[in-house]
Amino acid sequence: MNLEIILFIVLxxxxxxxxxxxxxxxxxxxxxxxxxxxxxxxxxxxxLLNAQFIAVVQVIxxxxxxxxxxxxxxxxxxxxKEDNIFKQNKALKIFAIAIxxxxxxxxxxxxxxxxxxxxxxxxxxxxxxxxxxxxxxxKLYTDYILPFEAAGFLLLAATxxxxxxxxxxxx
Amino acid sequence: xxxxxxxIITFVKILFIITAMLLTVSYSVYFExxxxxxxxxRLGPNRVGWEGILQPFADVFKLLLKEDIVPEKSNKxxxxxxxxxxxxxxFSTYAVIPMGPEVTIFGYKVNLVVADVNIGILYVLAxxxxxxxxxxxxxxxxxxxxxxxxGVRASAQMISYxxxxxxxxxxxxxxxxxxxxxxxxxxxxxxxxNAIVQPIGFITFVISxxxxxxxxxxxxxxxxxxxxxxxxxxYSSMKFASFFLAEYANMIIASAMIVTLYLGGWQVPxxxxxxxxxxxxxLIQVGAFFAKIGALIFFFIWVRWSIPRFRYDQxxxxxxxxxxxxxxxxxxxxxxxxMIFN
Numbered sequence: 001m002n003l004e005i006i007l008f009i010v011l012x013x014x015x016x017x018x019x020x021x022x023x024x025x026x027x028x029x030x031x032x033x034x035x036x037x038x039x040x041x042x043x044x045x046x047x048l049l050n051a052q053f054i055a056v057v058q059v060i061x062x063x064x065x066x067x068x069x070x071x072x073x074x075x076x077x078x079x080x081k082e083d084n085i086f087k088q089n090k091a092l093k094i095f096a097i098a099i100x101x102x103x104x105x106x107x108x109x110x111x112x113x114x115x116x117x118x119x120x121x122x123x124x125x126x127x128x129x130x131x132x133x134x135x136x137x138x139k140l141y142t143d144y145i146l147p148f149e150a151a152g153f154l155l156l157a158a159t160x161x162x163x164x165x166x167x168x169x170x171x
Numbered sequence: 172x173x174x175x176x177x178x179i180i181t182f183v184k185i186l187f188i189i190t191a192m193l194l195t196v197s198y199s200v201y202f203e204x205x206x207x208x209x210x211x212x213r214l215g216p217n218r219v220g221w222e223g224i225l226q227p228f229a230d231v232f233k234l235l236l237k238e239d240i241v242p243e244k245s246n247k248x249x250x251x252x253x254x255x256x257x258x259x260x261x262f263s264t265y266a267v268i269p270m271g272p273e274v275t276i277f278g279y280k281v282n283l284v285v286a287d288v289n290i291g292i293l294y295v296l297a298x299x300x301x302x303x304x305x306x307x308x309x310x311x312x313x314x315x316x317x318x319x320x321x322g323v324r325a326s327a328q329m330i331s332y333x334x335x336x337x338x339x340x341x342x343x344x345x346x347x348x349x350x351x352x353x354x355x356x357x358x359x360x361x362x363x364x365n366a367i368v369q370p371i372g373f374i375t376f377v378i379s380x381x382x383x384x385x386x387x388x389x390x391x392x393x394x395x396x397x398x399x400x401x402x403x404x405x406y407s408s409m410k411f412a413s414f415f416l417a418e419y420a421n422m423i424i425a426s427a428m429i430v431t432l433y434l435g436g437w438q439v440p441x442x443x444x445x446x447x448x449x450x451x452x453x454l455i456q457v458g459a460f461f462a463k464i465g466a467l468i469f470f471f472i473w474v475r476w477s478i479p480r481f482r483y484d485q486x487x488x489x490x491x492x493x494x495x496x497x498x499x500x501x502x503x504x505x506x507x508x509x510m511i512f513n
Contacts (some may be wrong), residue, residue: 029311030249053293056296057293060296060297063297064303068300068329068330071326075311132290133290
């Protein structure tokens with residue numbers, strides 16, 4: 001076994017265990033801790049795929065900014081133990097199980113039934129080749145300039161929307 | 172170079188840096204106490220050894236021998252984990268900071284940096300954005316209102332100042348057209364220091380660095396008069412010392428980052444024109460790097476004992492309404508400079 005496979009197994013185990021722990025812990029803050037651990041395992045997996053930029057951005061954006069905001073809200077509310085929503089609403093349980101089965105089937109299909117010669121996989125292989133920041137930057141500002149600018153425009157619109165919503169009085 | 176050689180060389184570098192960091196961190200505590208005493212015309216610690224030079228060791232022994240108290244209402248696993256996170260983040264940032272040019276030792280070409288990664292600056296940003304977890308977890312897990320307030324303040328403050336810090340770094344990255352700290356230092360040849368080329372970015376970065384390291388005038392997460400001790404109110408013994416050490420390690424790293432990004436790193440202007448010979452030049456350059464860091468640490472301490480603490484709303488206003496637009500202005504300025512001279 002070479003080093004990459006060992007690292008993959010370790011990181012995958014951490015990712016799976018932490019995500020299961022995240023949804024089973026009753027306390028929201030502890031769940032958040034496991035989610036952060038899961039982000040780390042995921043960014044390690046990105047590194048193994050030679051996608052350095054995505055790996056670091058995963059940590060900066062998700063673990064460093066979004067989860068800090070989550071924790072901030074959780075701490076301000078200081079919820080001790082979340083009430084089990086399934087006990088309040090039985091119909092929700094069936095709905096949740098149906099969604100979980102659907103998503104699991106999708107993932108299982110992708111892993112076991114898609115063949116390596118698919119068009120999707122060739123694109124994945126190409127993206128593995130261009131994981132460094134220079135290549136991502138070149139691609140973003142040449143081939144994908146329109147989607148990139150469109151995404152920036154959408155984000156700007158969302159920011160302005162949030163500002164308008166949080167304003168208390170309209171004049 | 173074989174893999175074994177690379178591993179051994181990296182291991183030696185890590186050992187050297189850990190030892191140097193532990194020593195400089197404990198001595199920066201000593202210097203803080205002596206300089207603050209000098210500023211306030213007191214004496215400061217001067218009993219252990221010559222002029223109190225052995226004071227750090229006495230402090231460490233005292234803290235090691237103290238009883239470790241974990242509060243009844245705390246969340247124990249997180250309460251123990253928090254100081255580890257703080258120390259880990261503070262010490263691992265140093266891996267990408269270059270201390271000198273490439274040198275040849277015993278026939279091996281050695282780069283004076285532990286890891287020359289091409290995304291080094293992003294690595295530092297990622298780690299500093301994690302540093303807030305040590306403080307928030309400490310604040311939340313203690314089960315005390317003062318600690319919780321400290322933790323909540325820390326998370327809001329660090330997120331706000333990370334934004335302007337990121338934009339200040341963007342200017343530096345544009346100048347060097349690389350994210351590798353080694354390339355950034357190499358791009359500041361001669362007097363082309365980033366502090367001179369982009370003064371606005373330099374100022375916003377230094378102020379954000381103060382906020383990120385929770386030093387006065389931005390030490391609201393631990394503001395003693397209002398929050399007892401802030402996030403580390405409920406910590407004692409070596410766990411408290413870990414937070415204390417992490418704060419000083421962060422200060423040293425902030426100084427090292429300022430030197431690397433804005434003050435030319437190990438570069439001494441036009442030293443290669445003097446014809447001093449390779450070994451002497453390298454020695455002067457490494458010495459210059461540490462001298463610059465030392466001067467900045469003195470600056471950090473000087474500011475702490477000169478300027479009073481900001482109010483919390485003032486802190487947020489400065490962060491979003493002054494620092495953020497200024498750092499954006501710096502990006503525009505660098506773009507204009509690049510357009511004119513390229």
